[in-house]
Amino acid sequence: MQVGGTHLLIDAGMRVHGDDLLPAIGMLDDFDPPEAILVTHAHADHIGALPMIHSLYPDAPVYATPPTADLMNIMMRDSFKIMEQRCRTAGLPSYNKEQMQALLEAVRLFPASGILKIGNVKVTCYRAGHILGAVMFAIEGGGEELFVTGDLSFKAGRTIPGAEVPHGLRPDVLIMESTYGNRVHADRHTEEKRLADNVAEVIAGGGFALIPAFALGRAQEVLLVLQDYMDRGLIPEFPIYVDGLVTPISEIYRRYPQYLKGPVAHRIRKNGDVFLTEGRCKAVKPKEREGVLKGKPACIVASSGMLIGGASVWYAERLIKDEKKNAIFITGYQDEESPGRKLLNLAEGADHLLELNGVVYDVKCRVDKYGLSAHGDAGELTRFTETLDPTYTLLVHGDDEARFQLNETIDPRFHPLLVEKRRRILSF
Ligand SMILES: [Zn+2]
Ligand SMILES: [Zn+2]
Numbered sequence: 001m002q003v004g005g006t007h008l009l010i011d012a013g014m015r016v017h018g019d020d021l022l023p024a025i026g027m028l029d030d031f032d033p034p035e036a037i038l039v040t041h042a043h044a045d046h047i048g049a050l051p052m053i054h055s056l057y058p059d060a061p062v063y064a065t066p067p068t069a070d071l072m073n074i075m076m077r078d079s080f081k082i083m084e085q086r087c088r089t090a091g092l093p094s095y096n097k098e099q100m101q102a103l104l105e106a107v108r109l110f111p112a113s114g115i116l117k118i119g120n121v122k123v124t125c126y127r128a129g130h131i132l133g134a135v136m137f138a139i140e141g142g143g144e145e146l147f148v149t150g151d152l153s154f155k156a157g158r159t160i161p162g163a164e165v166p167h168g169l170r171p172d173v174l175i176m177e178s179t180y181g182n183r184v185h186a187d188r189h190t191e192e193k194r195l196a197d198n199v200a201e202v203i204a205g206g207g208f209a210l211i212p213a214f215a216l217g218r219a220q221e222v223l224l225v226l227q228d229y230m231d232r233g234l235i236p237e238f239p240i241y242v243d244g245l246v247t248p249i250s251e252i253y254r255r256y257p258q259y260l261k262g263p264v265a266h267r268i269r270k271n272g273d274v275f276l277t278e279g280r281c282k283a284v285k286p287k288e289r290e291g292v293l294k295g296k297p298a299c300i301v302a303s304s305g306m307l308i309g310g311a312s313v314w315y316a317e318r319l320i321k322d323e324k325k326n327a328i329f330i331t332g333y334q335d336e337e338s339p340g341r342k343l344l345n346l347a348e349g350a351d352h353l354l355e356l357n358g359v360v361y362d363v364k365c366r367v368d369k370y371g372l373s374a375h376g377d378a379g380e381l382t383r384f385t386e387t388l389d390p391t392y393t394l395l396v397h398g399d400d401e402a403r404f405q406l407n408e409t410i411d412p413r414f415h416p417l418l419v420e421k422r423r424r425i426l427s428f
Pocket of ligand 2: 045151
């Protein structure tokens, strides 16, 4: 984007699933090189293509909050092999280790004040909720003002506070995510209680409860929900095992108590950790997995969240075909073609066969899903627009159904607009 004559680029992600991997990088040819690259948060759909972008503009500094910088490091290294492979298969430009390394070295931290001057503009960061370190940007210069949400959630989760909603900003343009623009979330408290009760029920019945969870964000929420219910004596104590990328990411959450909710930060300062806790919640290495399933009934929180590779698939393959006593509980968004989505469809009676790692399994375990979303819903996004009072509202980051519906819901005085994926320049 260009504000007050200064060019900036915000986020460049990759699709974790499906064929259409990269954003429309070719569009950048229509613009001068960015003076800086800003990162809202460390999810792959916001940072995955940054190594390529950075190799195009090696002189542009990349700005991120301290936790986002740390999380980017882990997320990029973890997904590197898969991304490299997928780019090669799709015949896309190279994605190599040197590019990734160069990007990570180019990352600079946002000043603690949350205000940054770049060229003619002033960038102000606002907390976005969503996940650790996520921010929104207000960008002003030359009499123009733009507000970019990245991904945002309004209600505080277990780990982090909700978005900081600025009042009276009245930007010329609001660029807003619309992931759940066509939905109203189920009551969070009810969903958490159902999850905690059902996990406890499976374990009391002598089974294992597997929760495939997105390593960044959702897994930490799940770990706090279960342990909070134990602390309050609402469910009995049972062992929780953590596997995959969830472990190093939970360690980064622990390192930034000042970004977490007050009571969580307090418990970290007092006890050293709230995610991986002595005698209750333990990180598992691959060679210890067999031992976990031979041991006492337990809950396993493992990545990936959609059962596309990773530790969760290893456990799912072993728990899925056994007796009814085991369960797989899904807690996050599932891509249309992902195994996690197929598992949910089949829980609704569609079929009983599921393919994991090339093997077809007859699904016998219990399957259920819980709404613990980290995105604002239709009502919240609409109210946010009203508070911000922008002249134009550009809806991004949602499937067509979600964006179209939100486009209808937002008051016409905020001029909602659907931004198309292909080459298009909008001037305001
Ligand atoms: Zn995100
Ligand atoms: Zn996103």
